[in-house]
Amino acid sequence: MIYTVTLNPALDRTIEVDQIRCDVANRIIEEHWYPGGKGVDVSRVLTTLGADTLAFGFIGGFRGDQLEAGLITAGIGCDFIRIAGETRSNLVIHEQLIDTQVLLNSRGPEVEPSAMMALLRKIRNLQNPGLLTIGGSLPPNLNPSIYRTIIEIAQERGGTVLFDADGAALKAGIEGKPYAIKPNLHELSELVDRPLNSLEEILSAAQEPLEAGVKVVLASLGPDGILLVSKDLILHGIPPKVKVKNTIGAGDSAVAGFVYALAEGKDVQEALIYAVAAGTATTMRSGTALGKREDIMALIPQVQVKNIPLPDRSPGQNNPAKRT
Numbered sequence: 001m002i003y004t005v006t007l008n009p010a011l012d013r014t015i016e017v018d019q020i021r022c023d024v025a026n027r028i029i030e031e032h033w034y035p036g037g038k039g040v041d042v043s044r045v046l047t048t049l050g051a052d053t054l055a056f057g058f059i060g061g062f063r064g065d066q067l068e069a070g071l072i073t074a075g076i077g078c079d080f081i082r083i084a085g086e087t088r089s090n091l092v093i094h095e096q097l098i099d100t101q102v103l104l105n106s107r108g109p110e111v112e113p114s115a116m117m118a119l120l121r122k123i124r125n126l127q128n129p130g131l132l133t134i135g136g137s138l139p140p141n142l143n144p145s146i147y148r149t150i151i152e153i154a155q156e157r158g159g160t161v162l163f164d165a166d167g168a169a170l171k172a173g174i175e176g177k178p179y180a181i182k183p184n185l186h187e188l189s190e191l192v193d194r195p196l197n198s199l200e201e202i203l204s205a206a207q208e209p210l211e212a213g214v215k216v217v218l219a220s221l222g223p224d225g226i227l228l229v230s231k232d233l234i235l236h237g238i239p240p241k242v243k244v245k246n247t248i249g250a251g252d253s254a255v256a257g258f259v260y261a262l263a264e265g266k267d268v269q270e271a272l273i274y275a276v277a278a279g280t281a282t283t284m285r286s287g288t289a290l291g292k293r294e295d296i297m298a299l300i301p302q303v304q305v306k307n308i309p310l311p312d313r314s315p316g317q318n319n320p321a322k323r324t
């Protein structure tokens with residue numbers, strides 16, 4: 001069983017328009033609603049891959065019902081805690097004429113202390129937590145330190161956590177020493193508080209969380225794939241060129257591919273390949289329809305992996321990491 005935890009799930013609404021024009025009625029060509037949020041997306045991809053998964057988190061109101069119904073009807077395991085507020089809806093607008101996507105993420109509802117405690121109890125009571133993915137933005141009334149608490153509880157129970165969040169939440173979660181994190185380039189740059197303009201700069205930034213106790217950093221680089229950085233191994237997984245329809249959910253799909261492969265007993269190099277293939281498979285589907293098992297399996301043989309030499313940390317040496 002792979003558990004996912006999403007504190008602030010969302011019902012993702014995707015809208016297709018030709019182009020947004022001011023002061024006229026813009027006609028919607030097509031629209032779809034999908035259950036979303038980091039862990040929810042991970043559970044969706046795990047299910048298409050055939051893994052057992054259980055999505056934890058908070059839902060409320062009519063949108064919460066819609067989200068839960070979407071998962072249940074698709075056969076995706078979930079065990080949400082009900083809150084008084086209304087689950088948020090995030091909006092994705094695709095302007096077809098200029099092929100651009102705008103993403104508007106809501107803050108989401110507050111979570112009552114009793115609901116928060118119920119979730120902590122659920123995680124504390126897991127008999128054999130195995131792999132867990134935890135992530136996404138925080139409900140507005142929760143302190144980022146809640147991520148550290150959840151990660152510590154899960155790992156004290158013997159679980160292995162892959163954590164995916166941004167900003168203050170990412171910083172706080174790292175203090176809980178998750179096994180792995182998956183920042184994208186923007187999130188990594190924000191984490192180390194400097195621009196990252198070359199592979200050397202990205203590599204050096206991705207090594208910083210290792211000093212804080214994270215074992216694996218998966219720095220996702222959009223069309224350039226994923227850099228896997230650990231103390232004794234640096235790998236660059238590169239996807240094939242594909243026709244991209246949508247990139248929302250690509251990061252979550254990559255997380256799902258990685259933990260799926262680990263749960264199947266594969267090593268981190270193979271897990272990196274699954275991560276890249278799953279992320280890229282999702283970019284080939286429109287809206288927030290995520291990659292399907294057949295897309296992922298077809299992409300796996302097309303993912304290249306380059307081994308990058310570990311930087312020489314002896315005094316006076318320049319960083320020898322080479323560009324791929």
Ligand SMILES: Nc1ncnc2c1ncn2[C@@H]1O[C@H](COP(=O)(O)OP(=O)(O)O)[C@@H](O)[C@H]1O
Binds near residue numbers: 239
């Ligand atoms: N334009 C693209 N072409 C091919 N693969 C992509 C593209 N964008 C994303 N991906 C795949 O999805 C993964 C995650 O995407 P990324 O945009 O880095 O994450 P996030 O959604 O978290 O910002 C990438 O590492 C890559 O494998």
Ligand SMILES: O=P(O)(O)OC[C@H]1O[C@](O)(COP(=O)(O)O)[C@@H](O)[C@@H]1O
Binds near residue numbers: 137248
């Ligand atoms: O919790 P946040 O940071 O607002 O993000 C939630 C949004 O991100 C998604 O989980 C997609 O994330 P990725 O594009 O990073 O994979 C959407 O389903 C959801 O609307």
